[in-house]
Amino acid sequence: MEKTFNWVIVGAGGIAGEMASAFMAMGRQPYGVAGRTREKAQALAERCGAEKLYESPQQAFEDPNVDIVYLATPHNTHAELIEQALAAGKHVLCEKAITLNSKELERCVTLAGQKGLVLAEAMTIWHMPLYQELWQRLAAGEWGKVQLIQLNFGSFKDYDMTNRFFNPELAGGALLDIGVYALSCARSFLASAPDQVLSRVKLAPTGVDEQAVILLQNPENQMATVTMSLRSKLPKRAVIGCERAYIEIDDYPRARSARVVDAATGAVTQIQAGETGRALEYEVTAMEQAVRTGDASAMWLGWSRDVMNIMTALRREWGVRYPGEEY
Template structure:
């Protein structure tokens, strides 16, 4: 398996699937073999655009194709569990977009199926694998600038309300929290761990989908994380880690390929990671290696991390009375 080309399938062919496919084409030892949509014309167009071998008009047909080694699931949140279980049941490794599922109970079912079938499963939270984010994690772990004492992270953009859009569709898990609030929460969990207390408040669109969410996570030693997601305004979308002896700031669009500004001793240094891709290739390369090695769980995006992440999302939803 060491040099095996990994044949990929993609289920759900929206915007994020396009970005994934673009980066997949840059990876040695990876091939976009098949794509699937409920609409054959859409599947054909996507396959033609990215040179996929086969285009299917159903997810069920794709998972029956013995040539496929792994599937990237890019369907709406509410379909993640169903689509993941379908793939795992057919022995196909799964890289499933974030949020992993709608709630902790669904995530537990997915992980249980992965373990039962001994098939690789990983949540596709691409930020974890980006070099700039790994750099920040290492600096914080090594306490290069002392202990982390405060985090500020936001993610916001303005979208006019449109009840025909997935983003505003409650039945599909729409709203700011699950769609983009997961990134600031991820930032807190990956650096500060599980909060001992959560405060949260939200605003809503007329159909009950959350339009914004403000959160404060409290930890020991009075350490706090101030987090925000919103669909009402464009925000800086920074992640700023305040340490005892300096500050690490991931600049605009912190969840994407970005730069890092380090401030210490009154001096600023900008670190550019010279990204050449959209950024999805990093998680795919990791996933491909896991698959070649016969692994069934990532050592970076572990099951435990995904379980903790969805548990925090559930806790915030309960506090703000957001129910799907």
């Protein structure tokens, strides 16, 4: 019988609630919940039937019965909590963006390696069955080389400068919140990391990025464009242009279907795999398999590092630095 892992959810916001629901859909409960405020953490623990309610994340890390920590706290808390959890011997699955910058991430990666632990980013794209199939078919040469990728992601948010979207104290901005999805999707279809990056940005009154257009190019001369905004609605749409076809994916962060259009005939093929509503279940399954086998390759931390390098370089160019941040 396969080992059952004890998970603790750290955080009690919306995505933490989604993860708790994912466990329940799998016929399980998280072992414990820890939040920044006891009231919200207690409500989540009661809803999902968690066995333990911790007074703090640190108390959860100290519990010898905890195997895996799922972090769903604000971006600017990730690195510190990751390091604390790893130091306590816990495997960590952390919500995107996994850290604020590359310096923080590399520090965490080094510690995970020293401890022999799995560290991964909770990026839904890495684990949706649809992408597994598309990557395999592209690797087999079915549609020829990927040449050009176009990605959009836009939401309209009111100018409430106290919420996390525009608040620098909470590491706000479009890049770490929604741009990370687009860049992660692009990276998964590129043969190597981009080594040329150009951009234009519009900053919010608080100094964080609210809108940007980014152009990427790698040594294989594959290119990608990313358009993102917190002040205009855009479809979450990806187009992957190949030599013999193009692939269209709507709602790409948790996509279950793609449309492939043959370049010569215009014939359309629909590809479906997985279920959107099970996105977080796929993350849990992949993380547990990585911990069980010691093979974390399917968690794609290398891609997360490439994306973080891009985002760090962009924010440095834009002059977007969060309070107390060193990059």
